[in-house]
Amino acid sequence: MADSSHPIELTVNGEPAEGVVLGRQLLVHFIRDTLGLRGTHIGCDSGNCGACTVIVDGRAIKSCMQLAVQADGSDLRTVESLSAPGEELDELQGAFTKHHALQCGYCTPGMLMSATALLDDADALTLDEIRRGLKGNICRCTGYVNIVHAVEDVAERRGKRSA
Amino acid sequence: MSIPTPTPTRTDERITTWTPPAPNAPSVGQSIPRKEDRRLLQGQGLFTDDLWMHRMGHVHFVRSPHAHARIVDVDVSRAEAQPGVYATLTGEEARGLTDRYPQIAPEPGGSMKDWCLAVGKARFAGEPVAAVLAETRELARDAAALVEVEYEVLPVTLDGVATTRPDAPLVHEEVGSNVGWKGVYEFGDVDWALEHADHVVRIPHLHFHRFSSTPLECNAAVVNWEQGTDTIHILSNNQMPQFAAMYLAPALGVRTDQLQFRSQDIGGAFGLKLTSYTNITAVALLSRKANRPAKWTEYRSEHLVGSCHGNERTFEGIEVPVMADGQILGFSATAYDDVGAFMRYEPLGGVIFSQVLPGCYRFQHLRVDYRTVITNKTPVGPNRGYSRLQHLWMVERIVDVVASQLGLDPVAVRKRNYISADQFPYETPNGCLYDSGDYHGALDRVLELVDYDGWRARQAALRASGSGRRIGIGIGSTLDSGTSNFGQARLINRELQYSGNGEAAICKLDLGGEISVALGTVPQGQGHETTTAQVVGDTLGVSPDEVRVLAGADSARNAYVAFSGTYASQFAVTGIGAALGAARALREEILMVAASVLEAEPEELTLVGATVSVEGDEDRAMTFAQIANLVYANNGAMPPELADAVTLNRRFVYRPPFGVPDWRTKSGHLTLTYASQFHACVVEIEEETGQTTVLDYAIVDECGTPINPQIVEGQVHGAAAHGVAAALQETLEYDEDGQLLNGTFWDYHVVSAPDTPLFKTDNLPRPSPFTPTGSKGMGEGGGGPLHAVCSAIQDAVGPGVVVTDSHNPTERVWELVNEPSVGAREGAEVISR
CATH class of the missing domain: 3.30.365.10 (Aldehyde oxidase/xanthine dehydrogenase, molybdopterin binding domain)
Structure with missing residues (x-):
């Protein structure tokens, strides 16, 4: 059976973008293969690991769990939106390097996007809320300790850390 | 009484990046901040799947649904007829195009035949049987589904001990049995010690379970067999490319200098990306056949079922001679190391464990009768802590069971038997030279860090309260031996021309x-x-x-x-x-x-x-x-x-200062450095449900002179997370037909942020006298949490029952507490004189 194809238009990292996607094409494949934004990674194909996390219309979602066609008309943010090559790292990225919150770096883009949404959404975060808030993102290198502390550090700086 | 709450290390006490030092x-x-971080944080890393090439095709493997089956026929005609399919490859075709891979094992295991695709029969569920190269990953997967394979299902062998019996189905007929290698390591005089000891503690059975540290990036390769220059360009995440070259070149019949390996960023490996040369062979053959670049990226379900797992090991007939004052003279045990369907990196595990034969202890009388056994399960790879963690887990179980059975304090038994700081460099009975350490000092420090005395008091109070909850406090002492002398390969196969490093x-x-x-x-x-x-x-x-x-x-x-x-x-x-x-x-x-x-x-x-x-x-x-x-x-x-x-x-x-170890005595200078780690773990068990929660966790590591303390601490955290995960959540289980029951991240329960303790850490440097900077290798961690969590559960359940498995999920802990006679958990036995 031939694949169906669908034109879509969306905003990607603040810029308008358009493309023709296959009916069965996953959003993560559209991001990586069509848009060429390779910072968004694939780790499990089943919505468990969060390496493909992006922010769509303000919410962190797993882009392997959506079809590309579903992103039509949406506002999509990927890790590349946080800071561009040659630019200063953003506050969260800076905290990740300060606390050594990444090793191999494969989970990092998804982790940053989840944490960005978590920090943007919350008024106040306890340590346990930060740990639970990152539950959808698997990291196999760091044991999470330093990731939790990096997010905690940013929450503190933004006055969003609660006991 | 309220639930005791852990006191996580505060942010302001932690190591954070310093500003770069003055000129x-x-x-x-x-x-100092890591140089790697910027590109990885900005999504600018180069992982293998990130490479795209003009005219590149995508590979998808057809995998056996059966754990053991004769392949009657493979028909690729429907797949080849699909638009967008560039080429296919079958096992028979691969047999004609390549030589079987060289084997590390001597006969009989060495006669095993291993190709990149199954030839004649499939030996584990998930084994690649055929492969398709097509224009897109979706078309390749569609076409692979059209490859028709006729199987004749064969009986399976899955148990690591039963597979050695004469009536077990043979996985490889040419090997003649399912024992790929065996050898006895014997030092001192164990029989004398067992006869003269005040007590002999017998532990009939211990089982170290199968799990995988599952790097978040699956295996991947882009191979371009450039026929004009006859150069095979391989961008991959293989973690030991020159070892892979020594397998690939003879299999493909090419010069090693035709193989141009390249890698940039790799999304974790943990030893599990060493044996991907089998898949790379098939991708290379497809690239040559279609005369275009070929990309292969595993799906997670393929990685779990079809790449490799950590070694599963069963110990039987453990006997431990102990003196009245708590001195342990050594031990005797039989080990069955289940390596799955192919040997590949094995039987190296059959010597690597002996780098740490007596663990952290002054044991003098040691015997391990070791077998590398073959089953219809996924082959193993050298998962983090490889072969030493299984052995060290048994050693730590021995120490705890001895303490528990003889009513001794587990801290005192350890201190009575540890190698002391003034004995380094310390020569073990099998000729290994432990370079430096202070095990007593490190144990004291980790007990202080976890507040051992405070938890003992809380444990007693909770016990008296009748709350239906119990606290257990466990210790894990472990070693991370590093910089191997490859000459140890000669202890398993004296013909191998490897030594040094x-x-x-x-x-x-x-x-x-x-x-x-x-x-x-x-x-x-x-x-x-x-x-x-x-x-x-x-x-x-x-x-x-x-x-x-x-x-x-x-x-x-x-x-x-x-x-x-x-x-x-x-x-x-x-x-x-x-x-x-x-x-x-x-x-x-x-x-x-x-x-x-x-x-x-x-x-x-x-x-x-x-x-x-x-x-x-x-x-x-x-x-x-x-x-x-x-x-x-x-x-x-x-x-x-x-x-x-x-x-x-x-x-x-x-070049480290190594010679060639003696294959006759199975002894010698096998490893240059011995980093050590001391873990203290506090768990709480809810008796009614078996729910086990880690309340507090501390680790003291010693790895010589740290070059970058924050990176060292990160490795300690990571290895500890793998261990806690394996101890409580992660296990690879098969059904009676040899089907992996948890082949996705839905049912293989990788630990997440809330499940992982906020480890407290400290580092006590004891510079190595043998290395250029006084540093020691330390990334593997030695599986400390497997020892410490089992030790803590043992402490909570008491001497009436023995924790015999390295994996203790809720249901097993519930049984230990409520129905200790259920299942195969034979207790220990003490014979006193």
Whole structure:
């Protein structure tokens, strides 16, 4: 059976973008293969690991769990939106390097996007809320300790850390 | 009584990145920011799947749904007829195009036939049987579903002990049994010790379970067999490419110098990306057949069922001679190491465990009767802590069971038997030389860090309260032996021409005076670019920012030896040793040129800020740029004897001081360094449900001189998370037909942030006398949490029952508490004299 194809238009990292996607094409494949934004990674194909996390219309979602066609008309943010090559790292990225919150770096883009949404959404975060808030993102290198502390550090700086 | 709450280490007590040190201040020993971080944080890393090439096709493997089945027929005609399909490959075709892979094992295991695709029969569910190359990943997967394979299902063998019995189905007929290798390690006089000890503690059965540390990036390769130049370009995440080359080249019938390996960023490996050469072979054959680049990226379900797992090991008939004062004289045990359907990296596990034969202890009488056994399960790979963690887990179980059965304090038994700080370097009964350590001091420190006395008091109070909850406090003492002597391979196969170890690096001053270092290592997150820059920068008097480090495989750079790669806890010794050697050689050349131009003696010169100057007369100076210009672009102006002597491009191979171990006695200097870790774990068990919660966790590690303490701590955290995960959540289980029951991340329960304790850590350096910087390899961690969590559960359940499995999920803990007679958990037995 031939694949169906669908034109879509969306905003990607603040810029308008358009493309023709296959009916069965996953959003993560559209991001990586069509848009060429390779910072968004694939780790499990089943919505468990969060390496493909992006922010769509303000919410962190797993882009392997959506079809590309579903992103039509949406506002999509990927890790590349946080800071561009040659630019200063953003506050969260800076905290990740300060606390050594990444090793191999494969989970990092998804982790940053989840944490960005978590920090943007919350008024106040306890340590346990930060740990639970990152539950959808698997990291196999760091044991999470330093990731939790990096997010905690940013929450503190933004006055969003609660006991 | 309220639930005791853990007290996580506070942010302000933690190691965070320091600002880079002042010019000319040494950076080694400081937690400078990692050079790798920027590209990874900005989504600019280069992982294998990130590479796209013009005309590139995608590979999908057809896998056996059966654990053991004769392949009657493979029909690829419907797949080949699909639009967009470039080529297919079957097992029979691969047999015609390649030679079987060489085997490490001697006969009989060595007669095993292993190709990149199943030939004749499939031996585990998930084994690749055929492969398709097509225009897109979706078309390749669609076409693979149209490959028709006719199977005749065969009986399976799945149990690591039962598989050795004569009536078990044979996995490889040519081997003649399912025992791929066996050998007895015997030192001292165990029989004498068992006869003369005050007590003999018998533990009939211990089982170390099968799990995988599942790197988040699956295996991947892009192979372009460029037929004009007959060069095979391989961008992959294989973590030991030159080892892979030694398998690939004879299988493909090509020269090793045709294989151009390259890697950049790798999304974790943990030993599980060593044996991907089988898949790379098939991808290479498809690339040649279709005359176009071929990309293969595993799906997670393929990775779990079809790549490799950690070794599963069953110990039987353990006997432990113990004196009345708690001195343990040694032990005797039989080990069945279940390696699944193919040997591949095995039977190296059959010698590697003996690097740590007595664990942290002064045991003198030791016997291990070891078998490498074959089953219809996924093959194993050297998962983090490889072969030592299984053995060390048994050793720590022995110590705890002895303490529990004889009513002794587990801390006191450990201290009674640990090697003491003044005994280093310590020679074990099998000739291994433990370089340095302070096990007593580290145990004291970790008990203080976890507040051992406080938890003992809370444990007693909770017990008295009748709350239906119990606290258990456990200890795990473990070793991370690193920088292996490859000569130990001769203890399993005396014909193998391997010995020693080493790593290569090239350090050069480039055309404009820039310093660059090419490494032979293949890092997967260990921060090699950063620590190398620290060591090289200090040697050449520049900041680490000024040193460009080229890490990852690149055959064209020529910075490799056969041992090159990143595995087995050795970078801080071999990789750093190579980079340091190359930097020192370059420094000598820089001084030689400057001394000639500045008319000074080399001893009068200092290197600061990429400038060489005469000490006390700083106007007489030369920048690195001027030196580079002279050598590369102005050599007519140089004295000929100087021009002949310098290249500003120095390759250095670090070689540890190893000889060849003695295959007759199975003893010798097997490993250069012994990092140690001491874990203390507090769990709470809810009796009614078996729910087990880690309340507190502390780790003290010792790995010689840390080059970058924050990176060291990160490795400690990561290894500890793998161990806690394996102890409580992660297990690979098969049904009676040999189907893996948890082949996705829905049912293979990888730990997440809320499940992982906020580990408290400390580091007590005891510099190694044997290594270039006093550092030791330390990345694997030795599986400390498996020991400590079992120890804590044992402490909670008491002496009436023995924790016999390394994996203790809720239901097993519930049984231990409520129905200790259920299942195969035979208790221990004490015979006293």
